[in-house]
Amino acid sequence: xxxxxxxxxxxxxxxxxxxxxxxxxxxxxxxxxxxxxxxxxxxxxxxxxxxxxxxxxxxxxxxxxxxxxxxxxxxxxxxxxxxxxxxxxxxxxxxxxxxxxxxxxxxxxxxxxxxxxxxxxxxxxxxxxxxxxxxxxxxxxxxxxxxxxxxxxxxxxxxxxxxxxxxxxxxxxxxxxxxxxxxxxxxxxxxxxxxxxxxxxxxxxxxxxxxxxxxxxxxxxxxxxxxxxxxxxxxxxxxxxxxxxxxxxxxxxxxxxxxxxxxxxxxxxxxxxxxxxxxxxxxxxxxxxxxxxxxxxxxxxxxxxxxxxxxxxxxxxxxxxxxxxxxxxxxxxxxxxxxxxxxxxxxxxxxxxxxxxxxxxxxxxxxxxxxxxxxxxxxxxxxxxxxxxxxxxxxxxxxxxxxxxxxxxxxxxxxxxxxxxxxxxxxxxxxxxxxxxxxxxxxxxxxxxxxxxxxxxxxxxxxxxxxxxx
Numbered sequence: 001x002x003x004x005x006x007x008x009x010x011x012x013x014x015x016x017x018x019x020x021x022x023x024x025x026x027x028x029x030x031x032x033x034x035x036x037x038x039x040x041x042x043x044x045x046x047x048x049x050x051x052x053x054x055x056x057x058x059x060x061x062x063x064x065x066x067x068x069x070x071x072x073x074x075x076x077x078x079x080x081x082x083x084x085x086x087x088x089x090x091x092x093x094x095x096x097x098x099x100x101x102x103x104x105x106x107x108x109x110x111x112x113x114x115x116x117x118x119x120x121x122x123x124x125x126x127x128x129x130x131x132x133x134x135x136x137x138x139x140x141x142x143x144x145x146x147x148x149x150x151x152x153x154x155x156x157x158x159x160x161x162x163x164x165x166x167x168x169x170x171x172x173x174x175x176x177x178x179x180x181x182x183x184x185x186x187x188x189x190x191x192x193x194x195x196x197x198x199x200x201x202x203x204x205x206x207x208x209x210x211x212x213x214x215x216x217x218x219x220x221x222x223x224x225x226x227x228x229x230x231x232x233x234x235x236x237x238x239x240x241x242x243x244x245x246x247x248x249x250x251x252x253x254x255x256x257x258x259x260x261x262x263x264x265x266x267x268x269x270x271x272x273x274x275x276x277x278x279x280x281x282x283x284x285x286x287x288x289x290x291x292x293x294x295x296x297x298x299x300x301x302x303x304x305x306x307x308x309x310x311x312x313x314x315x316x317x318x319x320x321x322x323x324x325x326x327x328x329x330x331x332x333x334x335x336x337x338x339x340x341x342x343x344x345x346x347x348x349x350x351x352x353x354x355x356x357x358x359x360x361x362x363x364x365x366x367x368x369x370x371x372x373x374x375x376x377x378x379x380x381x382x383x384x385x386x387x388x389x390x391x392x393x394x395x396x397x398x399x400x401x402x403x404x405x406x407x408x409x410x411x412x413x414x415x416x417x418x419x420x421x422x423x424x425x426x427x428x429x430x431x432x433x434x435x436x437x438x439x440x441x442x443x444x445x446x447x448x449x450x451x452x453x454x455x456x457x458x459x460x461x462x463x464x465x466x467x468x469x470x
Contacts, residue, residue, distance in 0.1 A: 003161060003163075003168055003171070003275050005171060005271050005272060006271035006272065006273075006274050006275075007276075009271040010271050010287075012333060012334065013271070013274075013287055013290075013330060013331070014271075014274055014276060014330070015274050015276040015277040015283070015326045015327075015329075015330050015450070015451070016276045018326055018329055018330075018446065018450045019329060020333045022333070023329065023332075023333060034049070043384055043385070046385050047384075047385055047386075047387055047390070050385055050386065050390060050394075051387075051389075051390045053363060054390055054393050054394045054397060055393070056352075056356065056359075056360070057360060057394075057397045057401070058393060058396070058397050059352060059356075060352055060356050060360055061397060061400055061401050061404060063348070063352045063353065064242065064404065064408075065404060066245070066249070067241060067242050067245025067246060067248075067249065068241045068242070068245060068408060069245070070244075070245040070248035070249050071240070071241045071242070071243075071244035071245035071248060072241075073248065076244050076247040076248040076297065077244055077247075077296075077297050077298070077299045078202045078206070078213060078296045078297065078298045078299060079299045080197075080198040080201045080202050080205075080298075080299070080300075082194060084201055085194045085197040085198045085201055086120075086194070086197065088197065088200070088201060090122040090124075090125065093121070093122060093125050093197070093200055094125070094179065094180040094181050094200055095125050095126075095127055095178050095179040095180055095181075096121060096125060096126055096127065096179045096180075096181050096182070096183070096196050096200065097127040097128075097129065097173075097174075097177035097178060097179030097181070097182040097183075097264065098116070098119075098126065098127070098128045098129070098182075098183055098184075098185060098196075099129055099131060099170050099173040099174070099177070099182065099183070099184045099185075100112065100116075100128065100129065100130045100131060100184070100185050100186070100187060101131040101166045101169040101170055101173070101184070101186070101187075102130065102131065102132060102136075102139055102143075102186075102187040103132070103133050103136055103139065103166075103169075103455065104136055104138070104139060104455060105139055105187045105188075105458055106138045106139045106141070106142035106143075107142075107458075108187050108188045108458055109139065109142045109143050109146050109187065110142075110146055111188065112130075112187050112188070112189075113146050113147070113153070115185075115189065115190050115191065116128060116153065116185075118193050119191065119193055119195070119196055120193040120194050120196075120197060121196040121197060123152050126152050127152075127154075127177060127178040127179045128152060128153040128154065129153075129154050129156045129173045129176060129177070130143055130153055130154065130155050130156065131156050131158055131169040131170065131172065131173045132155060132156070132157055132158065133157075133158050133160065133164065133169070134157050134158060134159055134160045135160055140155065140157065143155050156172070156173055156176060158172045158173075159172075163275055163276055163451040163452075163453065164453060165275050165276075165278065165280070165451065165453040166257075166280065166453065167272075167273030167274055167275045167277065167280035168273075168275035170184060170272070170273050170280075171272045171273055171275060174264070174267065174268065174272050177264055179264055180263070180264055180265070181196075181199065181200060181203065181261060181262065181263060181264060182261075182262050182264045182267060183196070183199070183259060183260065183261045183262070184257070184258050184259070184260065185258055185259065185302070186257070186258045186304065186458075187458065188304060188305045188458045189258055189259070189302050189303070189304055190220055190302065190303040190304075191215075191259060191300075191302040191303075192215075192300045192301050192302065194300065195215060195259070195298075195300045195302065196261075198298060198299075198300045199213050199215070199261035199298060199300070202296070202298055203261065203263065206294075206296065208263070208266075209293075209294050210293075210294045210295070210296055211262060211263050211266040211267070211270075211288055211293035211294065211295065212255070212260055212261065212262050212263075212285075212288060212293070212295045212296075213260070213261045213295070213296045213297070213298040214243065214253060214255055214256060214259070214260045214261075214295060214296070214297050214298065215256075215259035215260070215261070215298050215300045215301065215302055216239040216240065216259075216297070216298075216299070216300065216301045216302070217235055217239055217256050217258065217259060217301070217302055217303075217304055218232070218235060218236065218239070218301050218302070218303050218304070219231060219232045219235060219303060219304055219305065219306035220303040220304070220305065220306075221305060221306050221308065222306060222418070222421065223420065224306065224308045225308050226424060227306070227307065227308055227309075227310065227313055227434075228306035228307070228308050229420075229421055229424035230424055230428060230431040230434075231306040231307060231313070232306055232418075232421065233409040233412055233413060233421055233424060233425055233428060234409075234431070235306075236412035236413075236415070236416055237408050237409065237412050239256070239297075240412060240415065241408065241412070242353075243297050244297050246349060246353070247295070247296065247297055249345060250345055251289075251345045251346055251348070251349040251353075252285055252286050252288070252289035252290075252295075252342060252346050252349050252350070253285045253289075253295045253297070254279075254281070254282035254285045254286065254324070254327070254353070254354055255281040255282060255284055255285040255295070256281055257279075257280075257281045258302060258304065259300075259302040260281065261298070266293065270284070270287060270288065270291060270293070271287075272284075275451075276326075276450075276451045277323055277326050277327060277330070277451075278319050278320075278322055278323040278326065278450075278451065278452070278453055278454075279319070279320050279322070279323020279324055279326070279327060280323070282323060282324055282327050282354060283323070283326070283327040283330065283331075286327060286331050286350060286354070289341075289342055289346055290331070290338065290341040290342055290346075291341070292341075305458055305460070307456065307460075308460050309457070309460055310434070312456060312457050312460070313434065313438075314434065314437055314438045314441060315454045315455070315456055316454075316456040317434070317435065317438035317442075318438040318439070318441040318442040318445060318454065319442070319453065319454050319456075320438075320442075321357070321358035321361065321438055321439050321442035321443075322358075322442040322443075322445050322446050322450070324354050324355070324357055324358050325355065325358050325359075325442065325443070325446050326446065326450065327354055328350060328351070328354045328355030331350055331354075332350070332351075332355070335347070338350065358439050358442055358443075359439075361432070361435045361436050361438070361439035362436065362439040362440060362442075362443055364432060364435075364436045365436050365440075367394075367398075370382055370385075371398070402429050405428055405429060405432075406425060406426060406428060406429070409421075409424070409425035409426075409428045410422065410425045410426070412425075413425050
């Protein structure tokens with residue numbers, strides 16, 4: 001069930017095959033039409049293609065502005081005060097399963113134990129499962145060395161099988177879960193101590209219509225280098241503005257990879273996570289919406305480790321982008337059915353937010369190159385390709401897009417009271433170059449190794465000295 005559960009339950013929603021037969025036919029037909037148009041009337045065809053792409057850019061910018069505006073009212077987060085969270089007697093709290101998938105991470109196991117011990121939840125009601133791959137002997141040994149015989153943390157060995165992915169491990173752990181509620185933490189996570197209590201109280205208050213609550217994710221090492229500063233700003237925009245904005249506009253939420261709190265039984269009926277999708281969280285968020293489940297954003301924070309190494313960052317981001325593309329393709333197999341289940345708002349979110357994010361990152365270098373070429377040599381072909389309306393719209397997108405990104409990053413730096421992030425916010429368009437590199441890699445891997453899970457190395461912050469600060 002950990003591998004083929006979703007495939008058997010909802011075969012049309014599984015990424016075990018990335019492109020359906022109908023999608024392959026449609027893609028081949030579209031490519032043939034484009035090639036024929038480029039041969040028959042190349043300039044006119046390129047004008048139309050560029051015009052369509054710039055319209056997509058404009059729509060994506062407007063969409064994000066709308067999300068930030070909608071989130072600004074702060075009324076679409078779920079709030080549970082400290083007093084309310086602690087008011088529930090221990091014996092009335094539900095059993096809570098915490099799944100912690102880890103792979104080749106022996107160096108952070110001791111920190112994981114400390115952070116789990118900091119959870120303000122009765123130990124008798126905690127069902128913590130540390131999910132380790134059978135071949136990962138080093139991490140297994142480190143975990144067993146850290147755990148006392150009477151520990152409430154159970155080491156679960158995930159049998160070796162393909163695909164070897166985080167969602168497969170989580171599915172395996174879910175089969176053994178005792179809790180009525182379940183959440184996921186990564187091995188390096190530092191969840192806020194009251195998070196489980198807040199989630200339990202919130203889900204009880206909201207009722208069975210709500211299947212999942214997504215906590216806010218942030219980083220504990222924002223000052224490590226420029227990459228971690230940009231990453232911190234990006235995450236703050238994502239979880240403080242964009243996701244609450246999606247909730248406010250009644251759109252599906254692409255979940256984060258950790259600190260999402262589920263009703264266990266509802267999760268099982270959904271088919272749990274797709275082991276073939278490398279961004280299983282975003283896919284599950286779309287599936288929740290399609291099958292009529294509501295998702296909220298919970299006001300509580302889990303701190304993670306921001307990726308500080310360029311190569312490591314590209315590995316992680318390319319995996320995310322690849323998974324977003326997979327999710328988009330899976331849920332666009334039957335556009336009419338998706339429209340029926342999600343409505344126009346959900347379909348807009350799927351195309352602009354999920355599919356559009358990696359696709360625009362792929363296309364950015366093409367337009368950057370044309371802009372530089374025009375500024376340096378002013379070739380006539382560029383002027384031919386950009387007819388006046390398209391040129392002015394493209395110019396507006398370039399100016400407004402950069403201003404919007406910079407403004408949002410400055411805004412979240414102010415909201416977080418982190419003036420040291422201001423310079424990083426002002427030069428944040430340079431971060432897009434990294435995103436484009438990752439998007440290009442994601443596209444290539446989608447073709448060659450769609451379900452390959454490229455491992456992200458954690459614990460890079462451990463080599464820093466205290467003077468580096470957090």
